[in-house]
Amino acid sequence: MTGRSIGRGILTGYVALYVAILYFPVLLLPVFSFNNSATPKFPLTGLTFKWYEGLAGNSAMHSAAWNSLLVGVCASLFSTVLGICAARAITRHKFAGKGAASGLIMAPLILPEIIIAISLLVVLLSIGMELSLLTVILGHLLICVPYSVTVLVSGFEGFDPSMEEASRDLGETVWGTLRRVTLPMLMPSIVSSMLVTFTISLDEFILAFFLTGTEPTLPVYIWGQLRFAAKLPNVLALGSILIALSLVMLTVAELVRRRAEARTATT
């Protein structure tokens, strides 16, 4: 064996190990969720759907899922709209303090989330705002907008500004240009932004934990359930459903994005 192929063998082994460590625990989730033992351990004792059936009748879980969906959709929508505005300003205009402004937009990415959560909580309480799903949405916006801006800035950079000028030149107004040229051209980035921010919001725990009132989101609900050992198999079943859903969602969104991209690609 030559040194080169030994090196290649080591690298392949490393990648295999890396992937295994990353995904093995996740794969255990569905496996144990179909096991009829109440504790997740080997050997498996038998096939069952009862943990899933248990979820079906669980109205607290249903309302937590609904809350998460609501928060996720709102956060991704608002974050993408704000992202479009900010990205447009950053890529198409020159203004004083532009560097500082874009830096501050990105800052929540590197601030410890627990610090953000506590400061938000203090501020919200001191202005007398009641904790609700709305406050969770506001918190999530803070950490979602940087992702939206990043995705959308590259979207704006990817298309020729003279397309917007051509639209103006042909008699279209600012808003008409936004609707007929800018948004269709940005569609792939908009889909990406919504998808990324929805996913972030869906599994965000710390902010939701601090800012939620009486209506928990799914991660907060799951955290609550972990206190009861008997509920663990139900949580595993719920986790498996979430994994399956994310896979479906990612695939669909990627397909949509690719189609939009093929339509707007400039040769």
Add this chain to the structure above:
Amino acid sequence: MAGMIEIEGVEKHYGGFRALGPVGASIAEGEFFSLLGPSGCGKTTLLRLIGGFDEPTRGTIAIGGAPMAGRPANLRPTNMVFQSYAIFPHLNVTENVAYGLKRLRLGGEEERRRVDEALVQVELAGLGSRMGNQLSGGQRQRVALARALVMRPKVLLLDEPLSALDKKLREQMQVELRHLQRQIGITFVLVTHDQYEALGMSDRIAVMFGGRIAQIATPKEIYQNPASREVADFLGGMNFLTARDIAANGSGFSADLPGIGGISGRLPAGSDPAAAGAAPVIGIRPERLRIVWEGETADRIIEGTVADRHYFGEVTNLVVDIEGQDAAVSVVETNDFGADDIPVGSSIRLTCDPDAFVFMPG
């Protein structure tokens, strides 16, 4: 009569940098007007000011008699063909061309008629359903043209519309563009850095350097009587000869050129040889110098030595040293009589017509 476009004292500053101006020009209705100059001289800047994409820092622009200050591009009677063409990739050719008509609410019938007419005009009929991102460079250029023309502007602005095309297609499009402009009769303002494009297509040319217009005149006037050495050098080759004595007489001058002798020539309008100082410069185009073959005679004979030779197919460019002149002159001669066979180092006799010399101001 006031022109279709009146530009007065226009300047454009970017921060502290003056990219353009002050410039002034009057462009007539139905004129094919070109802005010609090297890269970075402010051609695009001026065109964008006319189109309403930027506002001048100083000065005024009027189109069709109406002042344009504060009026954005969508409210001006101009349309633009962008250098990148800016074809909307998410729309097909028909939708691209109909883009501006949609706002006019002409009704489906009339809209379709005008789009078809424009597509026929640019010879794109039958390509209507092709998507914007599935077109060749030449086709994109035609779509951009149709999309602008369908709006029936008073003025069509074109920013280097042919620079992305290969040589053959570019030459064909030059002819077609000129033909189209004559046919529809509206004002065209074309930006180019290609002298042949400007000379071949325009009614008048504005030659620009460093944000200023150096000369506005017909192609022939600019070529024959360039207003400055810069202009002469940018449009075609020009030999610069040093004169000893120079004296103006009316619209011409007489001078003594070392190695060539006493000559007379033309003075470009507004130039003054007396201001030229100790070493006045006289220009002559390379194609105005001819070889005197053996057995031929001429009124004026210029003796020289061939220093270098460049073959270009139909013509040869000979670089000739003339005793008494510092710089070698270049001579362009057709190859019909064997100019491509003259050996480097041999002596050569040249001649030229008396009206070939022109005084070169500054």
